[in-house]
Amino acid sequence: NAGVTQTPKFQVLKTGQSMTLQCAQDMNHNSMYWYRQDPGMGLRLIYYSASEGTTDKGEVPNGYNVSRLNKREFSLRLESAAPSQTSVYFCASSALEAQRGATYEQYFGPGTRLTVT
């Protein structure tokens, strides 16, 4: 049981390049999230997916797109990277009320450290 996994762990991009951050969970959770964390800014929600087939914008969605590929996988894409997107990106997942014993806590992946030069 790996929990939430993310790839890659580290990435350096040049301005204008694109990339996709991958996230997968094996806890049968319905909901998945993408956050970015910057010094002094805390965790900010980029996009979330309440359940398979749905995605919604969070607090800071500009410059990003997401795909909920299936129940397990939720990817984050940067189409044209900018230095302002230098950050640590965390994927998280949680159960929904309909799932037995759900208490809504989010489980986090190890993070991707992205630098855009």
Place this chain on the structure above:
Amino acid sequence: QKEVEQNSGPLSVPEGAIASLNCTYSDRGSQSFFWYRQYSGKSPELIMFIYSNGDKEDGRFTAQLNKASQYVSLLIRDSQPSDSATYLCAPRSSGAGSYQLTFGKGTKLSVIP
């Protein structure tokens, strides 16, 4: 805009002392409250959570809620150097999107040996 406020710290306590971490929240309808610990360079991990109907104790950790004043606290008894980390408070939203958590920016705790 739902807001969660935490003193950024650092909060320094001597080993063996009680560390008290506080968090205020704006969403009066929040149903449950989560505390996460984040070591430097690592991802957040859940320590404990409480529902809006009561406090909770788990080992050295106690979470307390003051609904009238809209703040939640985390007490760490017999603080250890290994408790040195940033602690994130996260109320669960009420209403639409009620499965979401809103995270505070965290309080950095330093336990001095």
